[in-house]
Amino acid sequence: MADDAVFAGAALRRLRRKEGMTQAAMAERIGISPSYLNLIERNQRPLTARVMMQVVDRFDFDPRGFREDESIGGVAGLVRRFQDERFADLGIDRDDIAEFLSQAPQAAAAFARLYDTSGEGGIVGTDPLDEARREIERWRNHFPDLDRDAEELADELRLSRGDIGVALTERLRDKHQLAVRILPREVMPDLLRRLDLHARQLQINEMLPPSARNFQVATQLAQLEKREEIANIARGPDFSDEAARALFERHLTGYFAAALIMPYSRFLRACDATGYDLTVLQRRFGVSFEQLAHRLTTLQRVGQRGLPFFMARIDRAGQFSKRFVGASGTTLLDSDTSCPFWNVHQAFEQPDRLQVQQIELAGSDAAPSHWFTLARSITAADGAEGARFSVVVGIEARLAGELAHARGVDLDPAKAQPVGLGCARCFRENCRQRSLPPRATALHFDPVTRSVAPFSFGSR
Template identity: 35%
Template structure:
């Protein structure tokens, strides 16, 4: 634990632990932070305190680890205040490291209230964006479908459900195997719950999994790949093992449609299955060590590409957070069928997504990873990867399901995201300007615009024809 002497912060033990965890020698770490090796050695030996400027350098080089390792109240307050001021809303504010530190030390109550106010503003902006999205897309009132209510519930929870996640992690520790083999899951189902597993050919209805409670029989479609089969078995195990935890969380939800409650229970069981196959701490630490290389994570934990991407977007446990990622799945028609963002990027809930987004190209090119450096209208840049996937149908009479998944983070985390290595982050010409959707995007000069932004008048010149046949007033 970092210790303070007066207003001076000493964190030698935390610095050494951080350096060992990220696998850097003193010279490499000093170079990354911009210090001399001798200065870093003095910091690690508690011969020198960490000044505000040095603390900011570590926070910039290791944004997740540094905020966690210097875990005193003042440091946590400083981390949240720094994150708030990183919002493009304050782009013109001249607030440097010294000012932030003075605010934390001299006005801690004000700092806390400022962070709360900013957080409330962000939530209000998201709600306003939802209303704008609904109006612009012609969706009257709160006419969300039950599955949309459940989707938004997970979004509002930050896509992290603490009691379910911890219970699944405890179950994984009890089973004590990594990766968790199919035979061990089958053994747990049989000996803990009397459930037998059989495989059945496709009956023409696209059956993936069917559970007969009366007979204690789990049937899995024979066309499913090993990763999907294993996930289905894990789903059934957590549904039985964590039934109380799932029921307790679902009981606290507030939905308009009655059908949303069973959908939430299924969603929570899916969440728990992912947490069982990829236990929180082990998966997060492995992901950091592999720089979030999805293919290597799939090999290590025996999961599919989509399952690994989705799990990475859930690593938001307080005090043990992973990198904030956004994740989505898009079908051939451009519909976003899964979405979550732990970043400032938010997806359109109604209508289509930005056509410049690389995920659309990935749908048409299965099994190839594409990368993109994108910038939203607010100026925040993201590094992202997308991969097209094909799920077999098991029959010539039914077309396979084709879609793409995308995973990305803000550019400040690029060093820990292996896919950013293929991008020229310092080249302004390598940036692709994207938006949430055409109806919400304020960009005036975009050749891919499908609709004018809602609420903006347009001008049409009958004697001139550009790529977009109108201009915005």
């Protein structure tokens, strides 16, 4: 947070009122002038890192409270909700939305919560996947305590073995009296792993490659050694469905496993040294492309930040089965479907080739809109026939000059491929690939002419 301009006047004002303090009293407590505090509370000045730390220290305040807007996706998240056709006639623009969020963040959060749990006919059930995802994004997919614990354990394991797979197996055997046994596919046709406490074995499907085997052993260690720490984090959110809590806890378990295999400091140093060369990083840490993509979205340690990547996994129908925005702030993943011009789809046709592309989110009110993306197709972890996905990582194009994969690429926005958020939410005109007209538009029909695009439509 210290790297960003944080406008948190409403949160600071609520804290002051809760403590029963005047502006003068609080200003003296945190070492600033009353006039400066007044400007911060009115969002005319950002909350600096120094003032933020003073507030956290003097009032035992959770700093995430200063970024309460993150739970609803900030301005971009509200823009997405206000694009609903039910609000199309109100003329609400991005500036209106930014002012709403700045001046009344709790009211904005209430609107977002009501919107997320409502449909055309009224209140409907919440989706546990969406609930878990929103909580992950509230944390920006960075859990510092888990990262620290995983790094300490990784350091301990490296004292005896350089091979993380051997070290993980020995840890499981020596500390938990569990052996790792690889079983034939016919014995475990529908399972990746199974813990057999009677036989004191962690059983793993033989079809898993080494990277997946290591991840499964690391996951089991997370469940055995960090169960309480993970449960404590998962107990924090007020989920409406216990399935959402279970999904969030499963994510945290996998997060620890990945952090154990790719320890934060060592991994970030390797990223910097190689220019985030994905091929080199895969080999160096013995991980899959998908595992690496996950880890790239988590590098947000204060004072030791990596580049802000997003990551997604997409099936052949263009549906997202995983979406992690991280600190990227992208709105590319807000839709349930992807644009056919995004080359994540070409990855299916060229499975051994990394797809490199710069794209421009066309017709979007959200910024930033210019992105540099890298995509590759993957198979299911156990190599199941027909189960294939495309995994993509992306970063703002203005930051991509540091990447090994961007060498020789002209990052001029004018050369970017325009894409949309799926046809129903894309207002790009004259698109020959369009399958559906955009929502909240009036269709135009001309008996005299016929355009190259399947639909002609008016403005929103």
